[in-house]
Amino acid sequence: xxxxxxxxxxxxxxxxxxxxxxxxxxxxxxxxxxxxxxxxxxxxxxxxxxxxxxxxxxxxxxxxxxxxxxxxxxxxxxxxxxxxxxxxxxxxxxxxxxxxxxxxxxxxxxxxxxxxxxxxxxxxxxxxxxxxxxxxxxxxxxxxxxxxxxxxxxxxxxxxxxxxxxxxxxxxxxxxxxxxxxxxxxxxxxxxxxxxxxxxxxxxxxxxxxxxxx
Amino acid sequence: xxxxxxxxxxxxxxxxxxxxxxxxxxxxxxxxxxxxxxxxxxxxxxxxxxxxxxxxxxxxxxxxxxxxxxxxxxxxxxxxxxxxxxxxxxxxxxxxxxxxxxxxxxxxxxxxxxxxxxxxxxxxxxxxxxxxxxxxxxxxxxx
Numbered sequence: 001x002x003x004x005x006x007x008x009x010x011x012x013x014x015x016x017x018x019x020x021x022x023x024x025x026x027x028x029x030x031x032x033x034x035x036x037x038x039x040x041x042x043x044x045x046x047x048x049x050x051x052x053x054x055x056x057x058x059x060x061x062x063x064x065x066x067x068x069x070x071x072x073x074x075x076x077x078x079x080x081x082x083x084x085x086x087x088x089x090x091x092x093x094x095x096x097x098x099x100x101x102x103x104x105x106x107x108x109x110x111x112x113x114x115x116x117x118x119x120x121x122x123x124x125x126x127x128x129x130x131x132x133x134x135x136x137x138x139x140x141x142x143x144x145x146x147x148x149x150x151x152x153x154x155x156x157x158x159x160x161x162x163x164x165x166x167x168x169x170x171x172x173x174x175x176x177x178x179x180x181x182x183x184x185x186x187x188x189x190x191x192x193x194x195x196x197x198x199x200x201x202x203x204x205x206x207x208x209x210x211x212x213x214x
Numbered sequence: 215x216x217x218x219x220x221x222x223x224x225x226x227x228x229x230x231x232x233x234x235x236x237x238x239x240x241x242x243x244x245x246x247x248x249x250x251x252x253x254x255x256x257x258x259x260x261x262x263x264x265x266x267x268x269x270x271x272x273x274x275x276x277x278x279x280x281x282x283x284x285x286x287x288x289x290x291x292x293x294x295x296x297x298x299x300x301x302x303x304x305x306x307x308x309x310x311x312x313x314x315x316x317x318x319x320x321x322x323x324x325x326x327x328x329x330x331x332x333x334x335x336x337x338x339x340x341x342x343x344x345x346x347x348x349x350x351x352x353x354x355x356x357x
Contacts, residue, residue: 067254067320068286069293071246072313075355108251115249115355140292177294196291197314 027184027192027207034059034183034191035136039097039129042110042122050189055093056211057185061139061178063100064112069180076197077182078116083205089119091212097123099141099178101130137191139179186211237265238303238343243350245320247330255328257281257318257336257350262308271301271309273339278327279320281336286314295319330354 041047058077062070077094084092096113098104101124104112109122124130134141184193184207192211195204243259263269274281283298298316303309311317318336327334333349340346 064249064252065254065321066295067256068284068295068313068317071248071252071256071355111251112249115252144295175295177292179291180288180293181291 027186027210029186029190029192030194033136033138033194034185034189036189037129037133037136039123039125039133040106042106042113042124044106046125047123052093052095053189054187055091056187056208057093057095057183057189058208059095059097059137059183059185060181061097061099061134061137061141063098063176063178064104064108065100065174066176069178073180073182073197074113074116074120076201077120080201080204080208081117081119083201084208088209088212092208094120095123096120097133098130099134099176100174101125101127103174134179137179137181137183139181141176141178144175144177184208184211186214237263237267237305238269238338238340238346239264240338240346240348243336243348244353245328245334245350246355247352248323248328248355250325253323254319254321255323256313257320258311258313259350260308260310261303261338263303263305266305267342268302268304269343270341271303271338272341273337273345274318275337275339276320276334278324278334280322282319282321283316284319285316288314328352 035049037049039047039049058080060073060077062073064070074096077096081089081092081094094117096109098109104122104124106122106124109124113120113122123133180196182195182197182199182204183191184195184204186192193207195207239262241260241262243257245257246255248255261271271283274283283301284295285298287294287296293314301309309316320334330352333351336348336350338346338348
């Protein structure tokens with residue numbers, strides 16, 4: 001009988017330890033991904049990443065001249081954000097880091113992101129600053145065109161005529177390839193999960209809530 | 215007999231003529247309402263070739279924007295847009311344009327017309343089918 005009880009206690013102990021490990025290990029710290037940086041937010045203020053400490057951060061890369069991936073990602077983030085209560089939203093910062101800071105000025109980013117949610121924060125700055133953020137998150141981007149392509153040159157058919165040469169020079173569409181990962185960062189600035197738009201929003205929002213409640 | 219032969223040839227010619235002009239149809243095309251400050255957006259929908267011959271999309275245009283067929287490809291977490299000129303749509307197949315995949319990229323948008331509730335005329339020109347005009351509504355994004 002005693003042997004039986006001891007066996008049950010032993011099994012129970014193992015199961016409890018495993019459960020604890022599973023909980024703690026479900027969102028482990030991803031070392032080497034993310035870190036401290038300085039940039040400019042979409043209100044034009046110079047920020048340090050640690051100024052968001054105490055909040056859970058959801059961070060994605062992109063640029064506003066992107067027609068498909070970035071608007072789709074921001075639409076996904078909008079829906080994700082809407083899954084949180086207003087109290088939870090106050091503890092979350094949604095960051096969209098541009099890979100095209102030359103075009104995506106803080107003012108432009110602010111206006112662009114407001115289309116999705118006015119709470120979303122655009123991160124811009126010098127090219128060196130945004131390149132550094134890209135490297136911190138082990139992300140990548142490449143300019144698909146070596147220089148800004150005048151849009152009348154990339155239109156294949158029936159070019160829309162520009163009024164004058166100056167307008168043609170101004171209107172450029174620089175295209176980039178870039179990482180599509182979405183990074184989930186805890187209140188201490190540690191990256192805890194890397195997601196993408198294929199992650200079910202309920203699953204993603206649960207992870208955010210888990211980090212809020214840590 | 216000769217009359218029968220010429221009638222038969224005419225009949226066969228009619229069949230092929232009809233099939234080559236009724237192969238391509240489009241479904242569920244919509245343009246995503248872009249932020250007011252955006253200079254580009256995307257259109258999605260389905261182009262179906264229900265005919266017996268392949269056809270090639272050789273031209274896309276609009277008076278309201280510049281239009282290109284692109285494909286988003288994601289490899290190792292990197293998304294890349296690829297221009298897809300002269301795309302062949304095989305007989306009995308359909309080209310699905312959807313987010314993170316094939317899409318029409320519209321740039322140099324005419325600000326006054328790219329508003330919710332408006333429609334934009336797109337002209338899709340196929341090698342065999344000729345030009346198809348479609349009225350595409352502008353819809354809110356990802357609601």
